[in-house]
Amino acid sequence: MVKTLAMPPQYIPDSSPQGSPGGASQAVTLEVRHLKAGYGTTPVLRDVNIKFYDTKVTAIIGPSGCGKSTMIRCLNRMHEITPGASVEGEVLLEGKSILALDPVELRRHVGMVFQRPNPFPSMSIFDNVASGLVLNGARNRPLIAERVEDSLRKAALWDEVKDKLRQPGMSLSGGQQQRLCIARALAVEPRVLLMDEPCSALDPIATARIEELMLGLKNNLTIIIVTHNMQQAARVSDYTAFMLTGELVEFTQTQQIFTKPSDKRTEDYITGRFG
Amino acid sequence: MPAVQRTAAEERIDSRSKRVTGLRERAGDRAFRWFVAGFGWMIIALAVMVGLQLAVGSQLTWTKLGAPFLWKSDWDPVAEKFGALPFIYGTLVSSALALLIAIPLGVGSAIFLAELAPRRVSDACTFLIELLAAVPSVILGLMGIFLLVPAVRSVEPTLTKFLGFLPLFRGVPYGVGLLTAGLILSIMILPFITVITREVLLAVPRSLKEAMLALGATHWETVVGVSLPYARSGIAGAVFLSLGRALGETMAVTMVIGNTPKISWSLLDPSYSMAAVIANELTEAVGDLHLSSLIAIGLTLFAITVVINGLARLMIYRVTRRGAAA
Numbered sequence: 236m237v238k239t240l241a242m243p244p245q246y247i248p249d250s251s252p253q254g255s256p257g258g259a260s261q262a263v264t265l266e267v268r269h270l271k272a273g274y275g276t277t278p279v280l281r282d283v284n285i286k287f288y289d290t291k292v293t294a295i296i297g298p299s300g301c302g303k304s305t306m307i308r309c310l311n312r313m314h315e316i317t318p319g320a321s322v323e324g325e326v327l328l329e330g331k332s333i334l335a336l337d338p339v340e341l342r343r344h345v346g347m348v349f350q351r352p353n354p355f356p357s358m359s360i361f362d363n364v365a366s367g368l369v370l371n372g373a374r375n376r377p378l379i380a381e382r383v384e385d386s387l388r389k390a391a392l393w394d395e396v397k398d399k400l401r402q403p404g405m406s407l408s409g410g411q412q413q414r415l416c417i418a419r420a421l422a423v424e425p426r427v428l429l430m431d432e433p434c435s436a437l438d439p440i441a442t443a444r445i446e447e448l449m450l451g452l453k454n455n456l457t458i459i460i461v462t463h464n465m466q467q468a469a470r471v472s473d474y475t476a477f478m479l480t481g482e483l484v485e486f487t488q489t490q491q492i493f494t495k496p497s498d499k500r501t502e503d504y505i506t507g508r509f510g
Numbered sequence: 511m512p513a514v515q516r517t518a519a520e521e522r523i524d525s526r527s528k529r530v531t532g533l534r535e536r537a538g539d540r541a542f543r544w545f546v547a548g549f550g551w552m553i554i555a556l557a558v559m560v561g562l563q564l565a566v567g568s569q570l571t572w573t574k575l576g577a578p579f580l581w582k583s584d585w586d587p588v589a590e591k592f593g594a595l596p597f598i599y600g601t602l603v604s605s606a607l608a609l610l611i612a613i614p615l616g617v618g619s620a621i622f623l624a625e626l627a628p629r630r631v632s633d634a635c636t637f638l639i640e641l642l643a644a645v646p647s648v649i650l651g652l653m654g655i656f657l658l659v660p661a662v663r664s665v666e667p668t669l670t671k672f673l674g675f676l677p678l679f680r681g682v683p684y685g686v687g688l689l690t691a692g693l694i695l696s697i698m699i700l701p702f703i704t705v706i707t708r709e710v711l712l713a714v715p716r717s718l719k720e721a722m723l724a725l726g727a728t729h730w731e732t733v734v735g736v737s738l739p740y741a742r743s744g745i746a747g748a749v750f751l752s753l754g755r756a757l758g759e760t761m762a763v764t765m766v767i768g769n770t771p772k773i774s775w776s777l778l779d780p781s782y783s784m785a786a787v788i789a790n791e792l793t794e795a796v797g798d799l800h801l802s803s804l805i806a807i808g809l810t811l812f813a814i815t816v817v818i819n820g821l822a823r824l825m826i827y828r829v830t831r832r833g834a835a836a
């Protein structure tokens with residue numbers, strides 16, 4: 236990996252969301268402290284510090300390869316299942332270190348939606364959504380059915396699939412599949428929802444539906460979304476983090492980052508002047 | 511919008527080269543198609559001809575004894591009594607036994623090799639397992655006679671003692687018999703099941719496994735919930751391939767099955783298989799009816815193999831269409 240030029244020390248702006256609008260102190264769901272991660276001997280993240288707030292959507296933007304996926308995969312400890320992966324530093328979920336939690340337990344609180352829709356091909360629509368519940372030991376059929384319906388409604392998919400719950404999840408369109416995956420993640424009622432470029436395989440209409448959905452969901456969730464689409468970040472997020480070669484360059488309210496970014500590199504990236 | 515202008519010369523060169531390459535390709539394509547189609551038909555013709563030849567050779571049996579040949583159970587060439595059931599029974603039961611042993615063992619070790627073992631260990635083990643598949647069956651038969659038969663003989667009394675309430679485990683501990691044949695066959699087919707299953711497990715998309723893990727599944731739950739269902743059509747394919755092999759296996763089976771045309775409930779009793787009786791008696795068959803009956807057994811074996819392979823195709827087709835997994 237090409238070593239980057241000397242960067243100024245980690246920039247944590249004064250306008251960081253600690254002193255956020257409304258003045259009310261906001262609940263921090265996830266706090267990342269001095270996170271370093273890499274693959275083999277290649278460092279990818281160098282000392283990232285960031286906080287994610289309850290009931291807010293945080294967008295993570297940055298050029299390809301800067302470590303966005305690596306970072307959010309550290310948040311549910313999916314990073315460590317990659318062979319050769321290394322991680323250092325602290326991540327606190329509601330004040331508790333996630334390293335102290337069983338990864339299995341952690342992932343039930345921190346759900347994830349992937350770049351490509353990945354419903355389980357051997358399962359029906361219903362079973363896809365129910366899979367997390369069943370893993371959690373739910374056995375009560377009526378209760379499961381209720382939760383499945385509830386999750387599908389939250390994912391704005393219920394009306395489209397309510398008559399064909401027994402059909403394979405793969406029979407849906409790409410956008411529907413992605414909403415199915417969101418419903419699957421929501422069914423276990425996570426505290427945090429990680430989304431890694433959830434719309435990059437979708438057309439603008441499907442994308443719009445998912446964005447709309449996120450705005451509805453954030454009322455009782457912390458949503459973290461990685462996106463390459465600046466407009467999307469501007470539309471859906473309350474806070475935006477800009478990353479560059481494994482470092483957090485700027486993290487502040489979305490409106491501010493898009494109107495008057497305080498770092499030159501952020502400005503270059505947002506205005507498209509970046510490499 | 512003005513269309514792209516091209517000079518007449520350009521047009522000419524372009525169309526000529528297109529025509530030339532087009533022609534050459536088409537001629538080549540056609541030759542290739544005939545060539546390959548010829549091979550394809552030849553394989554089909556071979557299969558049909560094998561069937562026909564067997565049918566012609568066994569005509570005497572079918573006209574003299576008719577269909578009851580298939581479900582009569584006495585076989586006495588001297589008295590000219592011919593019934594194929596003991597052989598059909600021996601073949602089917604020993605193969606079923608082999609699958610019963612080899613499927614859990616093979617799938618289990620494939621899960622270990624694909625999901626748990628470090629890649630290098632996994633590759634090394636797979637290489638060794640593939641070697642096992644290359645051992646000639648007569649060698650396995652020898653191993654069977656010298657190692658397996660005495661071993662089975664020594665555990666049979668224990669089996670009878672504890673499981674003797676089942677008719678499956680009664681009788682005199684000869685050592686040779688259905689159980690031993692099933693064991694030998696399971697060793698023969700184990701490599702196929704293991705290696706193919708490992709391969710299909712390795713082909714399970716990472717994104718699916720990650721989706722399951724991200725839902726809070728353990729490694730084990732991911733294997734059961736995602737990997738095995740995804741791989742099931744491949745595993746079914748491996749099982750049927752193995753079954754085909756087990757049904758037709760001759761040498762190793764005849765060396766340990768006891769070569770006695772009797773139907774018995776007990777797995778400990780000696781039995782006989784279709785392939786084994788053909789191999790053993792064909793050269794000594796004196797009567798026409800004897801010879802013809804052996805060929806009729808051959809035809810039956812051929813038919814059973816075709817039917818089982820057909821069913822396998824059907825099942826794999828159903829499974830893949832339903833799950834859209836392949």
Ligand SMILES: Nc1ncnc2c1ncn2[C@@H]1O[C@H](COP(=O)(O)OP(=O)(O)OP(=O)(O)O)[C@@H](O)[C@H]1O
Nearest residue numbers: 274277279297298299300301302303304305306317
């Ligand atoms: N499994 C892996 N093994 C080795 N290196 C990896 C692996 N995954 C990612 N990397 C490297 O880590 C760096 C960061 O990757 P990451 O996937 O986090 O980037 P990203 O910001 O998500 O990029 P994109 O926007 O393209 O998704 C890249 O340089 C990449 O080459």
Ligand SMILES: [Mg+2]
Nearest residue numbers: 303304305431
């Ligand atoms: Mg990424």
